[in-house]
Amino acid sequence: MQQEYTQPLVKPIESDRNIFTLLDDRAKRTPNESLVEYVGGDGKWQSFTATQFRDKVIGLAKGLIARGIKPGDSVAIIAHTSWQWTALDVAIMSIGALTVPVYETNSPAQVQMIFNDSNVKMAFAEDDAQRDKIDAVSDSCADLKDVYVIAAGAIETIEKFGQGITDDEFWQREKAVKGSDLATIVYTSGSTGTPKGIELTHSNFVFITISGVQSMGDILNKPGRRLLLFLPLAHVFARFMQLVCFAGTVTLGLSSNLKTILADFRTFKPTFILAVPRIFEKIYNAASQKAGSGVAGRIFSHATDTAIAWSKAQQSGKPIPRALQIRHAVYNKLVYSTIMQIFGGKVEYAVSGGAPLNATIAHFFNGVGLPLLEGYGMTETCAPAMVNPTKGYKIGTVGIPLQGVSVGVSDTGELCIKSRAVCVGYHNHPEITKEQIVNGWLHTGDLGSIDSDGFVTLTGRKKDIIITAGGKNVSPAEVETSVMTSPVVSQCVMVGDRKPFIAAIISLDLQETNAWLKSEGAEPVKDLKEACKNPIVRAEVERAVNKANELVSRAESIRKFEIVSDEFTEANGMLTPSLKAKRQVITDYYKDLIDNVIYAPKKS
Template structure:
């Protein structure tokens, strides 16, 4: 057993709640822009005093509608200004926010709103309103539904006009530090989602220590962050609350399809994302260079960036020759890539899955450091992250200051700290199982080095045991295979089988470009090319790269290219883009059998 901890850098208030943040900002930084809001295609600053006024006016509407202290209020919307406004308004009314992914099915909506006992729900689009309406007869506690795009916020402000400031002040003070701030339902990779109760204390401990440990990334009046992750996900909430706690300017981007344009116009100093975002940036840049006949130059520049980053971790640092090459490529390649990311950014924080060492070194090498972190809904997002000044690429960093990470005898990662959830809503059995002996049992397998840096090597429940008795952690090889531009998703299989295999889906965005470069018919699809020798050879190269990270017994011997995608809509991915392995295994049972046939 091994454990590591760091002293807290932030003193969690003995009492109080998250509404204290917006009141403090208005008092101490009244004219500082705390939010950048997109209006008619242009960014407009919202200063701290204006944001507080909007929060209070909206909260009064909730009070007028009969929302009481401790009541649960659903919030279903894309990532936009109103999400953050309504989150703080719900807290200001003394209530508890229950996020609902905007892509949720009617059945999922019914479960989350019904299990939480939500008395009201705010939705964004007509489709959201229709989905809630379709199950409303099965939600007896749901008294109100407001739609953002149909003037719901304005309706609340108007309805609350007669609520006094004194009444609202009493509501703002209703919740204590240990009262629930939100109930975030897990993605549900197995079984029904569980509602994680995160208290106001959880967010103070989490965000306060993140801001303090990453101080240069949270300079008030200088720094900004563009939030494009779903705010329904706990990682998105970390960004929201930490940005306002600092405070730094927070922007919202509802559609990642337009992310490049949003980054260029907002120009954040920091972004937060999942590995797939950074993989896409790299793969798109490389594909563009190849299409322009500059593929060899890009590859040399990439190799130089990686070598330069690796040299930074040595006692001697980059050699003179490497520094000269780096300066040349900085003008030709790296500066253009930084421009794609907004032009002002130096740091990103990545979570949700391993980024991969090569990509980590590439981004640091071009002058845009990606700090990997690790966390779960139950840990209020990041429970470990790489410090800005002592990054160890390939790890998920050190524990959140003020918390403890322990590796159990069987390799499971255990957590302790004020940032952890208090319980699963309406699920005492699951709570007792997860919080045994005061430690949260994550279900993840990992290791701690001598400096307290954590590496996650797999999921305890996802360990594959082959017929030969070999234990295989699928995440290691899947992440390496998925880094290839042609690969969208990969799922390793082989439990009880004679060897390890894999199901692979093809990235539609790159398939067309690849097909044209390799003389394939126009309009080629994954279905038409799944048995094509050239495509199989390209995927095999991705598999070979993945196999290089593991032993021979753990390596993928055979794979199947699928004609369809794993998506959230198909039911094969969670909203946070994690594989629902049991669903994939069931739906693609014939493909898995084909791997082992004969």
């Protein structure tokens, strides 16, 4: 490694604990305090104490034992974020079985692939729509035995089955679960676009959870801490956060409806927020649009400039100019305090992860009074590996390693991570495991640098993955290849890095286009410019895009495309010698098209 930095552990972390012990310890520490809160059918917040939630998990675990779930068996969950998801997750892992999360947006084909790769024996679906996905492929899933629907009473059913199992039987199973046992297989898209299962142990999760509490004590380990979690629990970051709430002193609020998220902020009153950058962008845009274009709009614009200037001055480490301090104080009363009320009025920090955070957005919220502490991690590291501290944070970096985590930069500039949270490997892919984890160092595929204080800055991405503003990792190869099966398409290049959705730039093959038009009884076109405008050609491209989109979830699909009149060739630098599109060259060349047409800012 040409650079290396390790954050030492302040207190040692036991290596042979299982995940259930985090919940059990919390129930012993704060038995009657609210642990998990959720919005009930009456629209009001309801609560489980730590003891009640632990007992709920034990009841479900006993039901799973009664239904024949053995150590090492895989159980899938396809549902939105909810207390039921959390309870099932911990119950499954508590008896040595493996939780296999599936995004509710996954296609039936993806469900089939994941179920078969991990040998899923039981599945919990949120509702009839999710069950229908499973039913559509169940005949092709040889190991699948039982499917339960949460909306149709799955929790109560499993608990009823569990009444025939004694507490002793549960505790025997729980105590047999060791730190080295697998806890979950989490699927994420690889460079080929095919989901890869990442094997994570109990020890992986316990280590990074306790490290997180020790590293972020201001956020997680003081009285009255509250987190509103609305990210999908199929994402490993959200699952880590539910566990870190158990291990700290945090009350965990669960919500999955982004349409009500602002109302949930106001009523739940979180002390910190975890979100992907897109959420903060939406809040910023909503505040800007609400201000309008009149006097209020001008005030908001000046307040924004002041917040950003104040933040940059604060980050410089130099004294903030007196005039700027005065302007900041004025706008704090007029504007900033109102924005902070959007989050419920008690929020102190926000942690941003899952995608790169725009520096302007970070400076704006920092200036308003809400530091956005950017972090970094991967599914392979149980989510977080580094995060900005609450004191001395540096905007533009992804922070410093959590306690017990080492980061390094290889001779090729690739960011590498070593810790007890690094995964066992890639399920059924020993060759990928051998390639990605070398001498304990996980090679992330991202390029980065480390400063003298241990702060890590990302400088680029080695692997060909698009990360949207919502934090979705999208491997474009499968969809692009499908679109290019159209007789008129020469190249399809998906874009959307740090953008709200996936789009595509599509080039045409003139000779093949004319041949296809003739076969369809239509007139040929004289050049590519005319081809781009031809409604018959466009309809064919749209058909190809729609067909390709059926292969993936909505978040991974092409939502918008532009047909360009340029030819991509090796001579103009847009293709490699093997005729693969050079994504960075093409996105740089079409930057204006991407920014001002595909993702044109909405007019207020």
